[in-house]
Amino acid sequence: MSDAAIKGWCPGALRPMLSGDGLVVRVRPYGGRLSAQQAAGIADLAERHGNGLIDLTSRANLQIRGVGDAGHRPLLDGLARLGLLDADTETERRRNVLVSPFWRVGDDTPSLAAEFEQALSDCALDLPTKFGFAIDEGTEGALAAASADVRIERDPAGHLIVRADGAEFGCPVSRADAVAAVLALAEWFIASGGRGRMAAHLRDGAKLPDALRGHAEPAPVMASALPGLCPQGALVGAAFGQLTPSALHHLARLAPALRMTPWRMLLLEGLHAMRSHDDLITRSDDPLLRAIACSGAPRCREAHADTRELAVTLAPHIAPDAHLHVSGCAKGCAHSGPASITLVATGAGYDLVSNGTTRDAPVLRGLSADSILASPSIVGGC
The missing domain is CATH 3.30.413.10 (Sulfite Reductase Hemoprotein, domain 1)
Structure with a gap:
């Protein structure tokens, strides 16, 4: 557990971080989505092996807090049974992917996310620890204010583009070429001497090659998301982004799946009425x-x-x-x-x-x- 005492990186499940209340174990849901069974399983594991507090992070992950050294291995075993564990620490570290929660059944987002996460698992990119990606292919940019270094977006006409964070324009791509274009940008970042974040690298004078630059404007930015109903279900928040196991169990009983967001909220798929709960924020004026x-x-x-x-x-x-x-x-x-x-x-x-x-x-x-x-x-x- 020597790694747990090191500061300055994003924790994972395989490589947790030591805090004042014990180990912080970060769970990165595949495709930015948890089934109700997985959500209930995380609640059980947090209660059994942690101190009962679960964070919603700005990277659309969950963190189980207060895990002791003796509880870390059983917790990992539980996450593996839920299908929420990466093969190794390097794969886990690379899989830093934000997925917009506002996709609709039948669009490209779930398949793009799955294909891209598999590509990250198969590659050997040695990226900085906080380097991340966003899949934000709605008609409005939901993740424009969220931290990401390479983005899959759409232009105002609805065509897919891949854009380096900090660049005004993106490069048009086909659905078949989108993942390869994202990886090409990440590879260029490393090869051109990038050390931290993409936007800072461009501000410092790095010039994108013509093949990766493009001239496509990204779609307009969506208004701030707030708790309430939306076409995909219901957005529910938590005070300071922290849930109790009982609150997560409650949410798992309401919907077949929960989509993660970078706003410390969860989107409950298919829910058409808001349900109040003492530990949850369900009003937009709270x-x-x-x-x-x-x-x-x-x-x-x-x-x-x-x-x-x-x-x-x-x-x-x-x-x-x-x-x-x-x-x-x-x-x-x-x-x-x-x-x-x-x-x-x-x-x-x-x-x-x-x-x-x-x-x-x-x-x-x-x-x-x-x-x-x-x-x-x-x-x-x-």
């Missing part, structure tokens, strides 16, 4: 949708404070068009981008950043949680 918080103390060893207790209390005071980010340290693991209000826990209290990230200069320093709670206007007025 104040908790305005709040982002990492695991915080004591669950994370790096955190200086219990971030979620503060975020829950402050969320109703945040303006409907604003967002609050409460981070247990300056790393900003839960949200790397800017927020209307960012509170960063330090050894001396909370630093407050207005319209910025955890890395930006604060406008106030050393605020205690008690002072913030006593005067929520401190954040509500920002």
